Amino acid sequence: MKKFFSVADVDNLKEIVSEALSLKAAPHGNSELGKHRMLGLVFLNPSLRTRLSTQKAAINLGMDVMVMNMDKDGWALETRDGVVMNGTTVEHIREAAAVMGEYCDILGLRSFPTLKDKEADYSEDLFNKFIKFCGVPVISLESATRHPLQSLTDLITITEHKQKDKPKVVLAWAPHVKALPQAVPNSFSEWMCRAQEEGLVDFTIAQPAGYELSEEFSKGAHITTNLDEALADADFVYVKNWSSFKEYGEVYPVAENWLLDNEKLKLTNDAKVMHCLPVRRDLELSSEILDGPNSLVIKEASNRVWAAQVVLKRMLEELKG
Amino acid sequence: MKKFFSVADVDNLKEIVSEALSLKAAPHGNSELGKHRMLGLVFLNPSLRTRLSTQKAAINLGMDVMVMNMDKDGWALETRDGVVMNGTTVEHIREAAAVMGEYCDILGLRSFPTLKDKEADYSEDLFNKFIKFCGVPVISLESATRHPLQSLTDLITITEHKQKDKPKVVLAWAPHVKALPQAVPNSFSEWMCRAQEEGLVDFTIAQPAGYELSEEFSKGAHITTNLDEALADADFVYVKNWSSFKEYGEVYPVAENWLLDNEKLKLTNDAKVMHCLPVRRDLELSSEILDGPNSLVIKEASNRVWAAQVVLKRMLEELKG
Amino acid sequence: MKKFFSVADVDNLKEIVSEALSLKAAPHGNSELGKHRMLGLVFLNPSLRTRLSTQKAAINLGMDVMVMNMDKDGWALETRDGVVMNGTTVEHIREAAAVMGEYCDILGLRSFPTLKDKEADYSEDLFNKFIKFCGVPVISLESATRHPLQSLTDLITITEHKQKDKPKVVLAWAPHVKALPQAVPNSFSEWMCRAQEEGLVDFTIAQPAGYELSEEFSKGAHITTNLDEALADADFVYVKNWSSFKEYGEVYPVAENWLLDNEKLKLTNDAKVMHCLPVRRDLELSSEILDGPNSLVIKEASNRVWAAQVVLKRMLEELKG
Incomplete structure (x- = not known):
C-alpha cells in the first residue's frame, strides 16, 4: 500500500478488517517490522483521537514518530505554481513535502476543507500535491473530502x-x-x-x-x-x-x-x-x-488504533519488500 | 496504586521516599516494567518541569509517552451533565476521558483552578470526573487544590x-x-x-x-x-x-x-x-x-523525576499483577 | 565536544565531514551509544527542518528526545542579573537552564535575534548564559548570529x-x-x-x-x-x-x-x-x-540529519569517556 486516501486504495474490505482484528488480538506481534522506520504526522488542523491512535499504532509496530503541528505556527504553505511568493505563504508545498519525505519513511497528513470553495476542496489539490512531492507512502489523517x-x-x-x-x-x-x-x-x-x-x-x-x-x-x-x-x-x-x-x-x-x-x-x-x-x-x-x-x-x-495499525503494517511490508 | 491525587493515596511516607531514592540510585533498573505500556499526559495548562520530569520517569521505566496539550487548542471540555451542548464546549469529559483511557495504560492530568469560584475549584469536579470516566490509573500533574x-x-x-x-x-x-x-x-x-x-x-x-x-x-x-x-x-x-x-x-x-x-x-x-x-x-x-x-x-x-518514577512504578506493578 | 555553537568548536573540517558521511552510509551503526541518554530540544522560535532532523539524528543514535516549545507559551525568560522580577518574565535563565540540564544529558537551543538591538544580539548573551547555567553540552539550533x-x-x-x-x-x-x-x-x-x-x-x-x-x-x-x-x-x-x-x-x-x-x-x-x-x-x-x-x-x-548526528555522536562519546 503506497497511499491510504480513499476506499479505492483497499483491494478487499473483508481481508483488511480481518487483518485489523488479528492485530487487535496481538498488538505487539509485529514490533520488529517498524524498527528504524520513522512516521511523520503532519497536522494542518487540530487532532486528538487521530493523533493518539495513529501514534500508538506506530509504536505498537516498533516505529518512531515525529509530530508536526503546523496549524498554529503561521507556517502557511503555497500550493500554486507560477506565483511570486511575496505574500503570506512562507514555503511551497514542493519543498515542504519533499523535505518531510527525506526525514520520514511514511507520512500522515491532516488538512480540512475551507467549506468556501467547493471546487478547490473537492479537487484535493493540497493532498494530491503532498503525495506527489513527498515521495513516500502517505496516510490521510482526514482530508478535505474524506476520513x-x-x-x-x-x-x-x-x-x-x-x-x-x-x-x-x-x-x-x-x-x-x-x-x-x-x-x-x-x-x-x-x-x-x-x-x-x-x-x-x-x-x-x-x-x-x-x-x-x-x-x-x-x-x-x-x-x-x-x-x-x-x-x-x-x-x-x-x-x-x-x-x-x-x-x-x-x-x-x-x-x-x-x-x-x-x-x-x-x-x-x-x-x-x-x-x-x-x-x-x-x-x-x-x-x-x-x-x-x-x-x-x-x-x-478505541478501534482507531487497529485501523491505523493495519494500514501502517501494509505500508511497512511494502517498504521491506 | 490506582490514583495519585493527594497524600491519602500513599500508605507510608517513609517507604515511598525510600523507594524513590532507590530509583534515583538505579534509574534504569526497571526498564522492562513499562514495556508496551503507554502513559498519556494531558495538560489543560502549561507545564515545564512537570512534563519533562514525568516524561523522563516514564522513559526510564521503559514506557512510551504521548503528550496532549489541550490548553491552546480551544478544545473546551464540558463537565456538567444534562446540558445541551450548543455553546462553546466541543466535547464532554465523559467521552474525552473514556477515549484517552482506551489509548493509554496510565493517564496524567494537569488542570489549574479558576481562582474565581472557590466551591467549584475545591470540589475538584473536573479531576474526579476524569478519574471516574477514563477507567485507568490517574496521576495528578497539579489540580485545582493540590500538586x-x-x-x-x-x-x-x-x-x-x-x-x-x-x-x-x-x-x-x-x-x-x-x-x-x-x-x-x-x-x-x-x-x-x-x-x-x-x-x-x-x-x-x-x-x-x-x-x-x-x-x-x-x-x-x-x-x-x-x-x-x-x-x-x-x-x-x-x-x-x-x-x-x-x-x-x-x-x-x-x-x-x-x-x-x-x-x-x-x-x-x-x-x-x-x-x-x-x-x-x-x-x-x-x-x-x-x-x-x-x-x-x-x-x-531534579528530584521531580524520582517522585514521578516511584508513582509510575507502583501503578505499573498493579497493572501487571 | 562540549559545545557546538560556531566553527571554532570544530578542530578539523575534513574529519567531521568525513565522519558525517560515514554516519549517512550506516545511520544505525551507533544505536547503543545514546541508550539511556536524553536530548532536550528547546525552541524559543519556530522550527521545522531543525527539529525533525535533530530529533531523527538522536533517535538514530538510540537517544530519547524531549521537545520544549517555549515560543508560544509566554514563558518569558529573564536573562539580566540584579533585576527585581516583578514584570513579565516568569523565570530566570539561571533556574530554567539549570533545571533542563538536570533532566537532559545534552541540550539544543534555538533563539532568534531581535534585529533591533545589534549589541545585545551579537553579544549572544542568552546563549552564553544558557550554556553556562545548564551544565551539560549544548548544541546551537540557531542563535542570534549563527546557524x-x-x-x-x-x-x-x-x-x-x-x-x-x-x-x-x-x-x-x-x-x-x-x-x-x-x-x-x-x-x-x-x-x-x-x-x-x-x-x-x-x-x-x-x-x-x-x-x-x-x-x-x-x-x-x-x-x-x-x-x-x-x-x-x-x-x-x-x-x-x-x-x-x-x-x-x-x-x-x-x-x-x-x-x-x-x-x-x-x-x-x-x-x-x-x-x-x-x-x-x-x-x-x-x-x-x-x-x-x-x-x-x-x-x-536531507543532510541536516547527518550534521546533527555527527555532533551528537561526538558529544555522547565524551559523556561516555
Whole structure:
C-alpha cells in the first residue's frame, strides 16, 4: 500500500478488517517490522483521537514518530505554481513535502476543507500535491473530502458487533450549531457503498432535503429524507452532522426533529449507535443513548488504533519488500 | 496504586521516599516494567518541569509517552451533565476521558483552578470526573487544590538533606505580583502534616493574616503570622506565594517584609531553602539565597523525576499483577 | 565536544565531514551509544527542518528526545542579573537552564535575534548564559548570529557534490519581503572562510552595498557588490537573503536584479545551487532553478540529519569517556 486516501486504495474490505482484528488480538506481534522506520504526522488542523491512535499504532509496530503541528505556527504553505511568493505563504508545498519525505519513511497528513470553495476542496489539490512531492507512502489523517481511517474503524466496529451476515446500516444526519465538513459522511458512505457491493451490509442514508452528499460518494446507497423510514429495522445507526454540499458549506434550518433518542431507537432493530466523536450531547445525539447499552462510540474510538495499525503494517511490508 | 491525587493515596511516607531514592540510585533498573505500556499526559495548562520530569520517569521505566496539550487548542471540555451542548464546549469529559483511557495504560492530568469560584475549584469536579470516566490509573500533574508530585519531591529532598531525625520545616508565604493558586502550599502542608504525624518532621506555616490556608490542608501544623518567630531554629524553609483562600483568589497588600534574604536566614538553624520553581528573583526569594550554598531549588527540581518514577512504578506493578 | 555553537568548536573540517558521511552510509551503526541518554530540544522560535532532523539524528543514535516549545507559551525568560522580577518574565535563565540540564544529558537551543538591538544580539548573551547555567553540552539550533548545524550540512553537501579539489563557492544575497537575521549567512561565511584556510574551497560573497556582513564572519572572503562578477566560474552558489548589519535590521531598496535564474546561471561553471530553506519561489530564487537539475536544496535539507548526528555522536562519546 503506497497511499491510504480513499476506499479505492483497499483491494478487499473483508481481508483488511480481518487483518485489523488479528492485530487487535496481538498488538505487539509485529514490533520488529517498524524498527528504524520513522512516521511523520503532519497536522494542518487540530487532532486528538487521530493523533493518539495513529501514534500508538506506530509504536505498537516498533516505529518512531515525529509530530508536526503546523496549524498554529503561521507556517502557511503555497500550493500554486507560477506565483511570486511575496505574500503570506512562507514555503511551497514542493519543498515542504519533499523535505518531510527525506526525514520520514511514511507520512500522515491532516488538512480540512475551507467549506468556501467547493471546487478547490473537492479537487484535493493540497493532498494530491503532498503525495506527489513527498515521495513516500502517505496516510490521510482526514482530508478535505474524506476520513478513511475513521471509515475503516467504523467497518471494523460493525463487523465486530453485527448479529447477522448483512446488517442494515443507516447514516443519519444530525443537528449542529456549526457548519461541519462532509469528510466523515462522504467517507463513511463511500466505504459502506463498497461494503454493500461486497455483500457485507445494506446501506441507507437519511438526511433532510438540501443535505444530499455528492453522488461521487453516495452512489449505490438507499437515500431518503425520512428519518423514521430509514430507522425501520436498522441494525446500526451512524449519527453525524454535515453542512450542505449543494449550497456549499451552508447550514439550512431543519424543521423536523433529527436528534436520535430512545424513542426513535424503538423504530430500529435494537440498533447499535455510532458516532466518530467529538459529539455534542443532546444536540447531535441524546445523552440517554450515549450513556446507554446501545452506544458503540467508545469502542469505535478505541478501534482507531487497529485501523491505523493495519494500514501502517501494509505500508511497512511494502517498504521491506 | 490506582490514583495519585493527594497524600491519602500513599500508605507510608517513609517507604515511598525510600523507594524513590532507590530509583534515583538505579534509574534504569526497571526498564522492562513499562514495556508496551503507554502513559498519556494531558495538560489543560502549561507545564515545564512537570512534563519533562514525568516524561523522563516514564522513559526510564521503559514506557512510551504521548503528550496532549489541550490548553491552546480551544478544545473546551464540558463537565456538567444534562446540558445541551450548543455553546462553546466541543466535547464532554465523559467521552474525552473514556477515549484517552482506551489509548493509554496510565493517564496524567494537569488542570489549574479558576481562582474565581472557590466551591467549584475545591470540589475538584473536573479531576474526579476524569478519574471516574477514563477507567485507568490517574496521576495528578497539579489540580485545582493540590500538586502531589511536587510535595512528594519535597519530602524526598528534605529526607536527603536533613541533619537530624525530626527537622523543623517552615512553609513561608512570599510576595508576588500575580494571584497564584493555593495548590502547591495546600499540598505541601497536607504532606508535611502527615509527615509530622509519622514523626518525620516538625511543621510550621507562616503567612500574613488573611492568607490562611484551608484547614482541610493545614490541620496539625503550627500556624503563625510572624515570620521571624517561625524562622527561629528552622532547618528547612519552603518559600511560596499564594493568594487568599478566605477572600478567594484575592491579593491583599502586606506591610511587613516577607522576602527571605540572608539577614532573615540568620534566624534559622542555617536552614536549607526550597521553592517549587519558577521563582521570581528578588520578589519571592532573594538572589543571594538562590545563588548561595543554602539553596536546594535545583536539586529539588531534579528530584521531580524520582517522585514521578516511584508513582509510575507502583501503578505499573498493579497493572501487571 | 562540549559545545557546538560556531566553527571554532570544530578542530578539523575534513574529519567531521568525513565522519558525517560515514554516519549517512550506516545511520544505525551507533544505536547503543545514546541508550539511556536524553536530548532536550528547546525552541524559543519556530522550527521545522531543525527539529525533525535533530530529533531523527538522536533517535538514530538510540537517544530519547524531549521537545520544549517555549515560543508560544509566554514563558518569558529573564536573562539580566540584579533585576527585581516583578514584570513579565516568569523565570530566570539561571533556574530554567539549570533545571533542563538536570533532566537532559545534552541540550539544543534555538533563539532568534531581535534585529533591533545589534549589541545585545551579537553579544549572544542568552546563549552564553544558557550554556553556562545548564551544565551539560549544548548544541546551537540557531542563535542570534549563527546557524552552525546548517553550515556543517552545507559543507557536507558541497563535499559530496564537488567536481574539483577546491571549488569556487559563492554566497549570493537575494531579495525578500521581510527583514531576516544574518545568522545563516554569517555562519556559512565563517565556515567557508575556515574551509578556505584549510584549502577546501575558494570563497566569495556577493551582496549589494549596505548589506556587508560583520567582518567577524567574513574576514578572508572575496567580497563584491557585483553579482555577475561573483558568479563567473562559480561551482556552487548559495542563495540567501539577509537584512543589513550596518544599519542593523534595515532593508534597503536594491535597484539591480539579484534574483538567480537560468540566464544568470550561464555565467557559472554549471553551478549547483543551494539554499537553507524555506525559500520563497521567484522572489529569492527562481522556480526554474529549484525544479531543475542544478538545485541541491532537498539533498541539502536531507543532510541536516547527518550534521546533527555527527555532533551528537561526538558529544555522547565524551559523556561516555
